[in-house]
Amino acid sequence: MHGVDTFELILALLALVIGLYWLALKLKLPPSAALLVGGGALAFAPGLPAISLDPELALVLFLPPLLMDGAYFTALGRFRQHLAGILSLAVGAVVFTTLVVGLVVHWILPQLPLAACFALGAIVSPPDAVSARAVLKGVSLPRRLTALLEGESLLNDATGLILVRFAVAATLSGVFHAGDAVTSFGIVAIGGVAVGVAVGLAWSFAVRYLRDRMLIVVATTALGWAAYLAGEAVHVSGVISTVAAGLVMGWNQHTLLSADVRLLGGSVWRITVFVLEALVFILIGFSLRGVIDRIGGIEAIPPPMVYAVIGVVLALTLARFVWVFGSEAILKIAHRAGLKTARPLGWRQSTILGWAGMRGVVTVAVPLTLPLDTPGRDLMLVCAFTVVFVTVVAQGSSLGWLVRRVRPVDTDPPARMDMPAAEAAMARARMEVVEKLAYGEDGELIHPMLLEEHRRRVEYVERYAQDAAAAMEKLRPHFDILLAAIAGSREELIRLHRAGHIEDEVLHELERDLDVEEMGITFQRGE
Template identity: 40%
Template structure:
């Protein structure tokens, strides 16, 4: 089986397993890993061995930038304190606990290797919890904190990983030097990320081509990562910085069509890369288990249980005290950065490990003692957190009763925003009434825009939404009828394909827009 056949077979398996996960409502990552393990035992399946450096360089940049691209910078900035408490404080605390347990279980493991391993499993991945979080109406602040944490904690953990791996080659590293190096690596990554984002901001407006612009959004992720790594600073922080800056300016830098197509392209790439990482690790487990034959079975089992338990307990031990600080110090009761106990319990339990930990585990240097055992322990810890926490998180959320009631209809804030746009559009049309060229056309349109402004004004004021819903349904039916007439005509008397594709694409986009509004009103 050649490389192309292997890749196509893996992509087919990813799609099949994704459908299975959706049907069974199991965490997607769990199904992929178990599916990869099952595939590994099928006769004729080639043995998979990923190059550690390739695993990081190929998978991490686009996955990190995809997370940065989804980040709402205003919400992120408003929640920066709890995000940093988790992304830096919790990661370092968890890493310290895991490193200590790993050293106790494997006395011959160097401290640098123990810290490198702890940095692998320390950062949780909100993507692993996203399927559950999206189904439930959680307070927006919880979702923002978890997503923001998953964006920043990868950077802090991987900087720690980089320092630990570098320390393996030296006899000793003083804490002061390590702290300064940590700071230098982080600041260097920020500088590189800003420089790449600045260059992209100058380049994108010059391209004026959707395909080229989408391609550049991918290239800047790899450019930031590789430039930073070449200068021995944090490639992860560079990618995240580039992603946040460019995504924050995407409405000014990218045309509407580019934004639509980039979103679809990025969704596909993120699904493909995430799926491949999980399934490839599952495929590698067979070979790892064979090489673990020299390890005592009792040590492997004990270490697996101890590391997994340490990850869960250490995160809760870090998060929960902050929720009870206002009870001890009443002056902190108005500090909105501190979570409520029920919210803290959900944040603490949503500590599933995911794709970044898998990719980083594969990047452990080949010379690290007990490397296969450490990769296996990381694999078990990720699987354990996904299975135990991933399958019980929804139950915990329902049990604690923190869900907000589902919003039916269009909220006053959205209606006011839509009314603002309609009012501006009406003003623009009315400004052309006296034009000798555009006046007649403007008079034909002004009634339509006045009507739209009136409807949204009523909804924004809390009025009934039945008229708005009826309008959307009629427009949707009309668009579908027009598209069907076009297709029927094309069947009887073909029209140029380029023209057909363009007209159908217009109706598709308009149908999606109207359907989205109708779903909000339902």
């Protein structure tokens, strides 16, 4: 395909993303499901070229920034608190699902080597970070459940990719040593953490000396790719390396980045992640055509393959529920035995956790990277797309409905302070600073208006902390007046510019001031 044609195709895909995303919002559907179905439907439209993306490029292009985004915004305190549960899902559940799916496929297709069956299980076993994030955006879940799902989605791709590597090697060589596999798994995982932390610390060091905010934003945006490629270069897990670097950056950015860099970088990052996330689902949908073409068309699918695909979907769905509720039973037994750290989720949260197993880009891309002579490669391709399609469309679309029906209860103890109390503490700290600086060295009050303004602010925030709802209800008319006043200032500013009374530079500077002021008021309104 010519370079200009490729560029035109990218623009067409972006237009398609906008249209499908808008349609999903209008129909109140998960955008990921709409993008996947829309891409799959349009893949067979007459006259459209076949779209294919190099699978290795897909992993490198899409996976690191989306993993980095998840790690950057991970609540690190809850991540550490629930690390045992996260590892149970990201490692234990993936390994268990791999074994169950492999045995089911070998039972349906006994002529397929067992190692190839386990390779298929490893491909479809890890829920996807992109799919999980896309679906969880519109769902309100208890904090512990959110921490488990987000933490799992960050780490389980690494488990799946490592298992695929071992299973494919055993398939092609006919040799497998469990002890060597476990040792290699540990080395790859620990090495990934070490590389990721090193890359994250290097970023922390670099941003101290990069004075220009554009350079800092670019360096921050590239960090995910740098960590992933560094991990892969030294033959450890690039996924774990990316996640570790993201956690380091997310922890340090509060003290290293200035306010303007955070605002600018946040805007750039949100747009980048939105485009990449949307394109992932569109391209997965378009890959359906390539999968069907590789096996000679839908009519060429033999019945045993159909049975195997159905068996894979049922096996991985049931395996996740078995693992979740089995772990829940163990926690209940341990809790009754007096182990205080063993806190069961309860059947409501366990049900949601069992159903939230959407697959995505890794599941589709990995089988395309396998050697052409890998036994069962066509089956792996068909199963991969079917699993992604079923889990994203069926589970993703119904997750919100299931949450409303099950109504999971947040069993985590609340934090010591809520947001109004934290705001009151911040206001008191600010007041202490103003009180010190409002007086001169001789004790004379030199900033009376500033002092009075902050005293009134502390009084209001104290009342707000006591009854946030009532205080906000009284303050909303105040905010409405301020926003109306800003709108009036903006109209006058534009009138002055259109009449030729002020220069463009003056327009941009004053407009930026109004934008910042309006954004601050909007945030205070809680919008």
